[in-house]
Amino acid sequence: MKLRIAILGTRGIPNYYGGFEHISEYVSEGLVKRGHKVTVYNSHNHPYQNDAWNGVEIKHCYDPEYLMGAAGQFVYDLNCLMDARKQNYDVILLMGYTSSSVWGRLYPKQSTIITNMDGLEWKRSKYSKPIQRFLKYAERLAVKHSQYYISDSSIIKTYLADKYDIDSRYIPYGADPFSLNEREQMSKKQALKEDYFLLMARMEPENNIETILQGFNSSNSRKQFVVLGNTENRFGKFITHKFKNDNRIKFKGAIYDTPSIRVLQNNSYLYFHGHSVGGTNPSLLEAMASEALIAAHNNPFNRSVLNADAFYFSNEGDVCNLVENVQRQNNEQAMVNNNAHKIKQHFNWDNVVNQYEEFAIECYLKHNHDRPVKTQQ
Structure with a gap:
């Protein structure tokens, strides 16, 4: 029909x-x-x-x-x-x-x-x-x-x-799984895990952007924190002003080029997903598909998708602890692989x-x- x-x-x-x-x-x-x-x-x-x-x-x-x-x-x-x-x-x-x-x-x-x-x-x-x-x-x-x-x-x-x-x-x-073709098009430098954390979201309070960046700001990390999202609204201007003195935090604006986003997600040391309201969030699925290691806000929406295959945070202290202590070892790679499998089988x-x-x-x-x-x- x-x-x-x-x-x-x-x-x-x-x-x-x-x-x-x-x-x-x-x-x-x-x-x-x-x-x-x-x-x-x-x-x-x-x-x-x-x-x-x-x-x-x-x-x-x-x-x-x-x-x-x-x-x-x-x-x-x-x-x-x-x-x-x-x-x-x-x-x-x-x-x-x-x-x-x-x-x-x-x-x-x-x-x-x-x-x-x-x-x-x-x-x-x-x-x-x-x-x-x-x-x-x-x-x-x-x-x-x-x-x-x-x-x-x-x-x-x-x-x-x-x-x-x-x-x-x-x-x-x-979401589309991270393909062999995408891997082959990445340069040797891109293929290595870069020394940055990543957040991608609309600049809105319920996305816990302030909580995430405040937790990072209070950490002793030497890594950069890359923020993707249009900062021209009122909350975006507030956030950029609040953290303007932390040279580790880089506001890159909105990016709609999917291949570029996927490379950034794949390369990140840890991807922060702060969404706390709504259903299954597309940017979370894209991060899973891009084989990023994920730290997500602790709420039923995120847990229903990620289950045990993510780190979770509820406050600034949790974020600071993750930033300073998360390692990229076998257990973390298993979490990444499990999420990629969910994309292929279900999402x-x-x-x-x-x-x-x-x-x-x-x-x-x-x-x-x-x-x-x-x-x-």
């Missing part, structure tokens, strides 16, 4: 922003290769301005976020929905609900609506109490107006079942795309059980 599928709720593809854009790249391209007609909605000012990308149709909708700030996201999502109402898609996949579920009554009635429920957005400490209350409301609206649901973490799946008594489908993010993109395709078809058939099934030649 071949379906007409639209993906809404992202800033667009190819990815220049974050997790939902990252997975939308792979899922949309993968579904096209499986014979489906896929459309992804892009912001009108997305850097990629063509009408197609790797077989995926691109629709550009007006996005006033550059004029209105965060409120512009609601207008952008409304514009995407109003266009989608005219298109008669078989399936609409909504990536998140923060600025779209308020328009739930406008979701196209003829389409099967599947929402990726994201990761407990209302828990993010960057949001004020009123915004957190709104996000809880938006979550309820997403449950009310969607027909089917995806959780990218087993923790989110359990939460939705307990909170709303709904059965969401667990489909994680994916690989073919598996993820297959699950999205199977779920989309299953939901479409359920939604249309009383109507003749459409087929495309």
